[in-house]
Amino acid sequence: MSWKASFQQGVSNFKRDNYLESLACFDEAISLGCDTFIVYDSRAAVHEKLGNYKAALIDAKxxxxxxxxxxxxxxxxxxxxHALQKDEAALKMIDLALERIKADDTHRSQELDALKYQAIDALNAADERRRARIAKTAYHIGKLPVEILVEVFSIVVAADHAQILKLSHICKHWRGIAIETPSLWNTLVVSKNRPKRKIQLWVQRAHKHISVLSFHHNILEIDWSSILEELIPLSWYSLRSLTVSGRLFSQIYDFLRRLSKTDVIPRLKHLDVTDTDFTKISSSFEDYHLESLKISGLTPAMNELWTRVHRLKTMNIEHAGWLDISPAVLANPSLESLILNNFIPPPSNVVNDRVQLPNLLCMKLNNIPAPVSEVTRSFVAPNLQILHLFSVGLSRDGLLEFMRAPPLALRELRLGSCTPSINSLKIILAGAPLLETLQISGVHGVVNDMLHFISGTNPNDNHQDVCPLLKHVDLSNCADLLTGSAYSLVKTRLRSDQLVIGDESQPGCRAEIESLKLDGCHNIEGEMLPWFRGKVKVFSCVYMSKKEANRRR
Known part of the structure; x- marks a missing residue:
């Protein structure tokens, strides 16, 4: 039997879809000596029909x-x-086939063009799947230079020093970087929980260079000596901040004296020695590099100290009178932040020259029972940007007296548990064009009028752009706050409700409210909460805590 007969028989079986019989005939034709391309192409067609793509490719080659x-x-x-999802190779074969097809064979050209588009689409789909898989599984941050990753870690640790422990437990790569970067371990907070073990670990990983050292007040006195012994290897001259309270500070000072390193104290940039008798130690040094000081219980005996402490930028004082604080303030003209807690103003019958504080940017007054006007007559801060008044006494126009000149630089105003008059508030807000943050919490009788004044919805008020940059508002625990007042504040500042030409710097364009806190405001209507959440990026309205709710049940 000749190969031609076997070939013809194979073609007939192929046309009748008898692929196995057709394959046997083509095999027989090749075994009988046929070596023409048509037989191999026919057998490749059979293999393709049977799904034997690799065998078909061998014949196609x-x-x-x-x-x-x-x-x-x-x-x-x-x-x-294309069937094997090797579309790059398919595109090459298509181009080679198109080069060999006659110009008038449009039918086959169209078939190959259609196949080419399918291959291109398949490649694009595969690329999208690959990108999606990489996005889910690829470790992109691992490609960052170590220096950049260390910078990211430093930003996280600067906000919360305890985060270094979490960072070192994410993965082997992060742990290696965290442990081998001493600067990430330079803040040591000692508490009653395994203090000696923590000190050993931090000192080792910081290579002895601790710059911030803080002792928690809950440390047992019986452990003081053993804790200080663990600190002997410390490179004390790297220390820049020390926080300690009570008699432990005296213990630390005696400990440093035994090490002949008491001059560490005047080298500090920050010192927090609340509930400590600092007088005995302060006189031991000629000059201090302190930029931040937190102390309680100033006495006239400390007045001599301020001839040596004159670089302060931040002062936080508790339980002291103005007569004791005044020398400290006068000695530090570069003071930028002043925080007074449980402050005792001067008696009303005592007349003092007003202290000028041109560099003061931040003032926080807490728990001052006397009228704040007794404080305001003691100093002047024309460039104040941040003002906090909590649990302070306010006379009818006390707040206005506090800000005798328009607060043009004021960016943050927080009032709590006090009773400002609405007229004082209006004058202050009208004169604060840069105000971005406003908190009025636990205050009654003024909040609704104030919001209508800011919104410009009160017909009795002169129309003007009040606080055009205001973005963050906290009205927590204002029991008389009404839904309509809060609604007006948000509504009148929406972009869609303002005629805006140009950017926010144009007159008449007010910033949208980005955060609004209405916790403890029981008059806020529940059906309006979805509207507020849709218009304000950060919105909170918690009527009561879970603990309070359980207590009322």
């Missing part, structure tokens, strides 16, 4: 080798590569 100038082998290879 034989067709290309046998007849490199014919299009059939390239076209079939293209279809097979």
């Amino acid at each position: 034989k067709v290309v080798d046998t007849a490199p100038d014919r299009w059939q082998g390239y076209a079939r290879s293209a279809r097979l590569f």
Whole structure:
């Protein structure tokens, strides 16, 4: 039997979809000595129908080798590569096939063009799947230089020193970087929980260079000696901040004296020695580098100290009178932040020259029973940007007296548990064009009028842009706050409700409210909460805590 008869029999079986019989006939034709490309191409077609793509590719390659100038082998290879999801190879075969097809054979050209578009679409889809898989599984941050990753870690640790422990437990890569970067361990807070073990670990990883050292007040006195012994290896001259309270400070000073390193104290930039008798130690040094001091219980005996402490930028004083504080303030003209807790103003019958504080940017007064006007007549702060008044006495126009000149630089105003008059508030707010943050909490009788004044919805008020940059508002625990007042504040500042030409710097364009806190405001209507949440990025309205709710049940 000749190979031609076997070939013809194979073709007949192929047309009748008898692929196995057709394959046997083509095998027989090749075994009888047929070596033309048409037989290999026919057998490749059978394998393609049977799903034997790899076997079909072998025959298609034989067709290309046998007849490199014919299009059939390239076209079939293209279809097979596409079926095997090897579309880059399929595109190459399609281009080679198109080069060999006659110009007038439009039917086959169209088929190959259609196949080409399918291959391109398949490649694009595969690329999208690959990108999605990489986005889910790839470790992009691992490609960052170590220096950049250390900078990121430093930002996190600067906000909360305890985060270094979490960072060192994320993965092996992060742990290696965290442990080998001493600057990430330079803040040591000692408490009653395994203090000696923590000191050993921090001193080791910081390479002895601790710059911030803080002792928690809950440390047992019985542990003081053993804790200080663990601190002997410390590079004390790297220390820049020390926080300690009570008699432990005296213990630390005696400990440093035994090490002949008491001059560490005047080198400090920050010192927090609340509930401590600092007088005995302060006279031991000629000059201090302190920029931040927190202390309680100033006495006239400390007045001589301020001839040596004159670089302060931040002063936080508790339980002291103005007569004791005044020398400290006068000695530090570069003071930028002043925090007074449980402050005792001077008697009303005592007349003092008003202290000028041109560099003061932040003032916080807490728990001052006397009228704040007794405080305001003691100093002047024309460039104040941040003002906090909590639990302070306010006479009818006390707040206005506090800000005798328009507060043009004021950016943050927080009032709590006090009783300002609405007229004083209006004058202050009208003169604060840069105000961005406003907190009125636990205050009654003024909040609704104030919000209508800011919104410009009160017909009795002169129309003007009040606080155009205001973005953050906290009205917590204002029991008389009404929904309509809060609604007006947000509504009148929405971009869609303002005629805006240009950017926010243009007159008449007011910033949108970005955060609004209405916790403890029981008059806020529940059905309006979805509207507030849709218009304000950060919105909170908690009527009561879970603990309070359980107590009322």
